[in-house]
Amino acid sequence: MIAKATSPASSRSGFVDVYKTPALCSYRLQFNPVDKMPKYKQIVQSVITDIERGILRKNDQLPSISELSVEYYLARDTVEKAYRELRERGYITSVQGKGYYVQASNASKLKILLIFNKLSSHKKNIYYAFLNALGDRATVDLQIHHYNARTFEEIIEKNLGKYNYYVVMPHFTQGVEQVDYMQVLKQIPDDQLVLLDKDIPELPNRLSVFQNFDKDIFGALEGARDLLAKYQRLTLIFPGDANYPVEIARGFRSFCLVYDIPFSIKENATDEVLDPGTAYVVLEETDLAELIKKVRQSSYLLGRDIGLVSFNETTLKELLGITVITTDFETMGRTAATLLLDNQKIKVKNPFTMIRRMSL
Structure with a gap:
């Protein structure tokens, strides 16, 4: 449970008491009991992520140690350790007799991990269109899985919980069992996973900008x-x-x-x-x-x-007069960024066209 702080009210002594206790509303912790990440770290990362995304705002009251312990079947020591780290890092503060409150303001930039299957001129077009559409509202890190499901799994294991969004191109070596990468994709929370270039029908409630090859x-x-x-x-x-x-x-x-x-x-x-x-x-x-x-x-x-x-279109093919069938890579990157910023969980088919030239 989480309580929102009301606007400051004057106490009888004449001082402003910021931490009033208003009506409670639900707060869902991003927590997975079978995740390899230590449980206290999951609590820490969930709170930080929600602060950065603006879900938790300054002076919002956090669930008590007892509430988290009961709701998520956690030892009190685990929750206490998480809250202690959050307090030491300046994200929350404690008020004696009242509880724990968000201290840090929401971060000005989202943190996004972009995971491509390979680097190419077309992927670069997507990357730069994605960055340009985000502007200064996000920082983006790029990693490559090279069609390797195991490499992809390692990337997610090292970075799960560290970013607000994970934008993934789910292209893997032909013959790889789908379960190998599906299990990894399902580790990413629904509202943090964005599929790019290829849709996966088995994951219906995700933002996806895709080609229908x-x-x-x-x-x-x-x-x-x-x-x-x-x-x-x-x-x-x-x-x-x-x-x-x-x-x-x-x-x-x-x-x-x-x-x-x-x-x-x-x-x-x-x-x-x-x-x-x-x-x-x-x-x-x-x-x-x-x-x-x-x-x-x-x-x-x-x-x-x-x-x-x-x-797929390139400048050289245009100069040589080669007919191409191509997706609009810049539109793909721009659309994904725009929908992500608008927090829309929809599937969008990217434009695909033929450019007629003398070679046909």
Whole structure:
């Protein structure tokens, strides 16, 4: 339970008594009894986090040691140790005969941990758009899990309870059991977890700004049927060892089956023998460069005999006149930051478009 301090009232002696005892309202401690973090540390971090987020304000009354002990089945020594540390660090104060009160004002900046699957030019666009939208209202730390569920688990274990929000790109190596990372994600409180780039339906009550990979690529190809009509077959270059979402291949295959277009899916373009009337959808820039080189060494004309569609926009592709299907990375970062600041727990599909150029 937590009591809000009323506005200062004058006592009979003429002094102002800030710590009156008004009506109580509920206060939920962010506490997990099976967490590896010591219980007293969880109490300390929960109170600090709520002060920083403005949930607890200066002069708010905290639950008594007895109340916390009973409600969360904690030893009194555990709660006393937590309150002692909070008092020593200047976050709370005690008033004899009345209880414990918040002393520190809420912090001016949120603390956010951003956890990417990898670094790339596209991820940098998201990162800087995210920072710009937050402005001076937050500080952001960045860590990379490299598609490794164990690395992700270690990052969360070291940082759980230290940040107001955890913004996660939940892309992991293909074949990893979902439970490996789902259990880690579920350790993060619902109101602190933000999913970026990929949604997880099993976690419904989270803020999420995501791509719908299979529907996105299906829709982009469907919208370019007029350009694709000059080609007799489609080929997707989908590296098997690059951790791309399998939904991309699924959406490509679905489009070809629905519109009865002959297709193939290959892991790289190195051994590809160009066949006129083929349009390629390429994910890796190395494969894109390989196909451009093969076209230039042949008598075929790009955009007439051979078609090229690349995944995700870059300045170089724009200069080379390469058609791209791409998500709007800046919008993704900006949207996530704006919704986070507004404390909205909604799911938003990020814009995905095709940019038509001469290569198709």
